[in-house]
Amino acid sequence: MSVSRRLFLALPVAGLIAASMPAFAADQIKELRIDWATYNPVSLALKDQGLLEKEFEKDGISVTWVQSAGSNKALEFLNAGSLDFSSSAGAAALVARINGNPVRSIYVYSKPEWTALVTTKDSSIKTVADLKGKSVAVTRGTDPHIFLVRALADAGLTEKDVTFVLLQHADGETALIRGDVDAWAGLDPMMAAAELQDGARLFFRNADANSWGVLNTTEDFAKDHPDIVKRVLATYEVARKWSLANPDKLKALLAKAAKLPEDVIARQLERNDLTYSSIGDQQKATILAAGLALQKAGVLKADVDVKAAVDALVDTDFPVAAQ
Numbered sequence: 001m002s003v004s005r006r007l008f009l010a011l012p013v014a015g016l017i018a019a020s021m022p023a024f025a026a027d028q029i030k031e032l033r034i035d036w037a038t039y040n041p042v043s044l045a046l047k048d049q050g051l052l053e054k055e056f057e058k059d060g061i062s063v064t065w066v067q068s069a070g071s072n073k074a075l076e077f078l079n080a081g082s083l084d085f086s087s088s089a090g091a092a093a094l095v096a097r098i099n100g101n102p103v104r105s106i107y108v109y110s111k112p113e114w115t116a117l118v119t120t121k122d123s124s125i126k127t128v129a130d131l132k133g134k135s136v137a138v139t140r141g142t143d144p145h146i147f148l149v150r151a152l153a154d155a156g157l158t159e160k161d162v163t164f165v166l167l168q169h170a171d172g173e174t175a176l177i178r179g180d181v182d183a184w185a186g187l188d189p190m191m192a193a194a195e196l197q198d199g200a201r202l203f204f205r206n207a208d209a210n211s212w213g214v215l216n217t218t219e220d221f222a223k224d225h226p227d228i229v230k231r232v233l234a235t236y237e238v239a240r241k242w243s244l245a246n247p248d249k250l251k252a253l254l255a256k257a258a259k260l261p262e263d264v265i266a267r268q269l270e271r272n273d274l275t276y277s278s279i280g281d282q283q284k285a286t287i288l289a290a291g292l293a294l295q296k297a298g299v300l301k302a303d304v305d306v307k308a309a310v311d312a313l314v315d316t317d318f319p320v321a322a323q
Contacts, residue, residue, distance in 0.1 A: 029061060029225065029228070030060065030061060030062065031061065031062050031063075031064055032052065032056060032061055032062070032063045032064070032084055032085070032228070032232070033064045033066060033082065033083045033084045033085075034052065034063065034064070034065060034066070034083065034084060034085040034086075034232070035065070035066050035067065035068040035074055035077065035083055035085065035086045035087055036065055036066075036067055036068070036087075036257075037067065037068040037069075037070075037074065037087045038189055038254065038257055038258040039070075039087070039112075039114055039187060039188060039189075039213070040068075040087040040109050040110070040213060041109075041110065041243060041250055041253075041254055041268075041269065041272060041274065042109045042110065042236065042239050042240045042243050042274065043087055043109070043239075044250070044253045044254055044257050045239040045240075045242050045243045045250060045253060046235065046236060046239035047065055048253050049239065049242070051235045051238055051239055052232065052235050055231055055235045056231070066082065066083055068086060068087055068088075069168050069169065069170070070139050070141075070142045070168060070169050070187070071087075071088035071089045071092035071093070071141065071142040071143060072092065072139055072140065072141035072142050073168075074086035074087055074088045074216075075088055075092060075093060075096040075101055075103060075141065075216070078101070078103060078216060078217075078218060079096070079101040079102075079103070079218075084217060084218075084221055085215055085216065085217050085232060086215070086216050086217075087109065087213065087214075087215055087216075088213075088214060088216055089114075089142065089143030089146070089210075089211045089212070089213065089214070090105060090211040090212040090213075090214045090283055090286065090287040090290075091143055091146045091211035091286075091287055091290035091291065091294075092141055092142050092143055092145075092146065092211070093105050093214060093216055093287075093313055094287050094290065094291050094306075094309060094310060094313055095141065095146070095291075095294070095299075095300070096141070097309055097312060097313045098291075098300060098304055098306075098309050102218050102219040102220065103216045103217075103218065103219075103313065104216060104217055104218065104219055104222050104313065104314075104315040105214040105215070105216050105279060105283070105313050105314050105315060106214075106215055106216065106217055106222065106229065106233065106279060106315045106317075106318050107214065107215040107233050107236060107277065107278075107279055107318070107320065108212050108213065108214055108215075108276040108277055108278065108279050108283060109213045109214070109215055109236070109240065109274070109277075110212070110213035110272045110273060110274050110276070111212055111213070111272075111273040111275075111276050112188070112210055112212075112213050112271060112272045112273070113205070113207040113210050113271040113272075114143065114187055114188045114191075114210060114213075114268075114271060114272070115143050115144040115147045115185060115186060115187055115188075115191070115210055116147075116186055116191065116202040116203075116204060116205045116206075117131075117136075117147075117148065117151060117183055117184075117185060117186070117202070117203055117204040117205075118176060118183060118184045118185075118186040118191060118194060118195075118200050118201065118202055118203070119176070119182065119183045119184070119200065119201055119203050120176065120177070120179070120198075120199075120200060120201070121198070121199035121200060121201055123182065123183075123201070123203075125182060125183055125203055126203060127155070127203070127204070128151045128152060128154070128155040128157070128204050129155045129156070129157070131152070131155075131157065131161070131162050131182070131183060132157060132161045132162065133161070133162070134162055134163070134182035134183060135162070135163040135164075135165050135181045135182050135183070136148065136162050136163070136164060136165065136181060136182065136183045136184065136185060137165045137167045137171075137172035137173075137175045137176060137180075137181040137183070137184040137185070138164050138165070138166065138167070138172065138184070138185040139166070139167065139168055139169050139172065139185070139187070140164075140166055142169070142187070143187070143210060143211055144169070144185035144186060144187050145185060146211070146290055146294060147185060147206070147209055147210065148185040149293075149294060149297050149299055150209055150290070150293045150294070150297065151204055151206070151209070152297070153293065153296065153297040158297065158298070165180075165181050169186075169187045169190055170190055172184045172185070172186070172190075173186065173190040173191070173193065173194050176194065176200065177194060177198050177200070183203075186200075186202070188267075188268040188271060188272075189254065189258050189260055189264055189265055189267075189268040192260075192264045192265070192267035192268045192271075193260050193264045195267065196261075196263060196264050196267060197261075197264070208286075209290070211286055211287055211290050212276075212279075212283045212286060212287070213272075214279065214283070215233075215236065217229060222315060222317070222318075226317075226318075229318055230318055233318055233320050234320065236277075236320075237277060237320050240274055240277060243274055244274055244275065247269065250269070251265050251266055251269060254268070254269070277320045278316075278319045278320050279314055279315070279316060280314070280316050283314060284310050284311075284314050287310050287313070287314070288306060288307060288310045291306040291309065291310060292306055
């Protein structure tokens with residue numbers, strides 16, 4: 001019998017063997033890539049204690065940590081395949097989803113008031129309306145950017161009425177303090193540092209317009225590795241509960257990572273509620289409100305089905321145990 005005929009006859013048998021093998025064999029991974037960020041306090045506790053490393057050591061899966069400087073970077077890394085899990089604001093994840101990023105938000109790490117509109121202590125700016133004709137530092141694709149757009153719209157202004165100076169968050173703080181811009185769409189902990197160290201003023205605040213801190217993965221990762229996702233979230237829960245039980249230790253971890261004094265970090269943590277975890281209807285409502293506001297402001301196209309995008313973004317298939 002020829003070699004080609006023997007191979008042909010063997011194919012059905014090979015197919016039966018492959019079908020009987022465990023499904024995870026073909027999907028086995030050797031590395032988990034996850035971010036940490038100073039705007040996500042729980043990620044620092046998770047990283048510092050090596051909890052994921054301990055969880056996956058027996059599986060031979062290593063853990064690689066990548067710092068995210070903002071939601072925009074976290075979502076870019078996720079879309080590029082450089083991360084399997086990333087931290088962002090819920091509204092930022094929605095915009096990314098609408099723009100073609102196959103992101104799925106699976107967990108809540110905080111309910112923050114991490115953004116406000118900021119100016120210098122001696123500035124004449126008192127209200128959002130005073131921004132007309134002024135320059136504002138902002139990081140596009142982040143909650144501060146979305147917050148700024150919504151604030152302008154509520155004041156009867158658009159992006160055309162101000163000059164957006166596109167900078168990453170830390171550079172935006174520097175530009176404000178140096179006087180290179182008139183205002184800044186701030187983000188903690190840099191915002192807390194500007195407030196306490198340089199006398200910067202948070203001239204416009206709206207806690208309800210800050211969207212949730214969410215952990216994301218991709219559609220494919222959630223579909224191909226559901227057990228891995230569940231274990232990551234269970235481990236995240238250990239770190240979140242530790243963070244709630246050890247506020248002083250968490251403050252020290254953040255201060256070290258952000259290279260900022262503990263009083264600055266204390267101000268940041270005052271504006272973070274870490275008592276939430278499972279994602280669901282409450283988060284959907286806030287993210288939807290942000291999306292509809294952006295659509296009304298012309299940032300999202302009029303033909304975008306925002307509600308459908310929110311439904312596609314928020315993945316409730318991975319609930320975590322109740323407190």
